[in-house]
Amino acid sequence: MTRWWTQTAGGLPRTFWYLWTATLINRLGSFVAIYLGVYLVSVRHFSPAYAGMVIGLHGAGSAAGAVLGGVVADRWGRRPAMLAGNLAAAAAAVSLGLSGHPVAIAALTLLLGLFLGVARPAFTATIIDVVGERDRLRAMTLNYWAINIGFSIAATVAGLVLRFDPLLLFVINAAVLLGTAALIGLKVPESRPAPVTVGQFTRADRGGLGTVLRDRVFLTFTALTGLAWLCIESSVMLPVALRSDGLPASAYGPIIAVNGLMIVLGQLFVPRLIGRFDRSRTVAVAAVVIGTGFALTALADAVWFYALTVAVWTLGEMLMTPANSALTADLSPAAQRGRYQGVYSLGYAFATFAGPTLGGLVADRFTTDALWLGLFGLALLVAAGNLLAAPSRARRIAALRTPAPPPSPARQAAAV
Known part of the structure; x- marks a missing residue:
């Protein structure tokens, strides 16, 4: 166990462990995002439709x-984004807890989601910055583990x-x-990182979102990842399937708890399982496993x-998340x-x-079985897409790792 723990968590920089601790602390107190709907309906006595709209604004x-x-x-830097995001979100959380007007609640919920979102890319980018390429899969897995524990x-x-x-939900979160x-x-x-020129990304340190939005390899990867998560997020329809089978809706809690329990207990074993395999192929296998799980749900x-x-x-x-983060x-x-x-x-x-x-919509128009089988088909398409995209991703990664050639003498003279 000592050797396994050393291989799983050893050798990572101290800054990463500060970030890991920040993740754990942050998720331990993320009360508002979890119980906002319950709070609006049970405490503030708003309608479920209003609560759903507000939760949508948070997203x-x-x-x-x-x-x-x-x-x-x-x-402007990782620290300004993380500090400004967390401080502003704390103020928004307290204000939301003190507010009772529906328009104010909607506006403050939107702002809370906005400020929380500002901090997250900088947080992940900092992990990538401080952890070497060889250890990033382990680091991302450990961070995902902390998220789920919290x-x-x-x-x-x-x-x-x-x-x-109820007010303590917001005060503790803040x-x-x-x-x-x-x-x-x-x-x-x-x-x-200091501005550098790598491969074809000669202006990577400047501009807005143009470089990302022109990067078809990355956008395809993002779209495929979103479709894979769509399958998982559709699991919220499980209570409907339970009811149609004559099972109590209360069984949903213990059933879905399997998800969190498996991640908390087993996620740290994943890096050694997938570390030596190509990440695009790992994600493809993960998509097939996800689809199979939903196909079995129809039975x-x-x-x-x-x-x-x-x-x-x-x-x-569990296979998909760290592989996608590393990719x-x-x-x-x-x-960038x-x-x-x-x-x-x-x-x-x-x-x-x-x-x-x-x-x-699918469960209402057709049946939950049609939904599960449709998710199986979607997951297979995601797997095929990742396999087809693997060569272009490999070329892009190789290009990013290749330093740009020095400028020619003529260009140097022109620059002078």
Whole structure:
């Protein structure tokens, strides 16, 4: 076990562990994002339709903030983006807890999502900056592990806090954001790389989102990732399937808990399992596993069977997430890592909206079985897309790793 732990977590820089701790602290107190819908309906007595709209605004703000934060991280630095995002989000969280007007709640929720989104690309870009290429898969896996540990604990504690005093949801969340900012401010140095010219990316340190939006290899990767996450996010339709099989809706909690339990207990074993394989092919295999899990859901008719299907697609998620994170780092020019991270996050933002929305439409118009089989087909298309894209990604990664040739004497003379 000592040797395994050393191989899993040893040799990573101290700055990474400060970031890892900040991730854990941040997720331990992420009460508002988890219980906002419950708070609006049960405490403020708004309609479910209004609560759904507000939650959607939080997601939209987070997506817009991630793009903005990526630009800030590349132009002005990782620390300004992380500090400004967390401090502003803390103020928005407290203001949201004190507000009772529906328009103010909607506006503050949008701002909260925006400020949280601003900090995230800079955070991931800093991990990529400080961790060497060989260790990035391990680092991303450890960070994902911290996210899930914090989320699992927060989901439990937030319910108790809500019963005691709903305002504490927002106050504790704000305190955690301030603590995250303090840890980053005291212990995490600026890591933005110095401007360099690498391969064809001669202007990677300048401009806005143009380089990212012209990068078809990366945009294809982001789209495929978003479709894979759409499959996973569609799992919110499981209670509908349980009800159609005559099973209690309360069984959804223990069934979906399999997802978090597997990730927390097993995620640290993933790097050694997939580290030696091509990442695009790993993601393709993961997509097939995810699709298989949902195909089996169409056959499930008992609680244990549903739990088994969740275990199958969770295994695919565990394989996909660190491989995708490492691929994002590999495909991002050093001076534009923030912007690339911001655009990459749009794939997940799309999935969090489209998965429940389209899943609900398919389940309502047809059946949940049609939804699960459709997700299986979509997952196979994602797998095929990743296999077809593997050669172009390999060429792009090789180009990014190849230093640009020195300028010719004629160009040097012209520059003088």
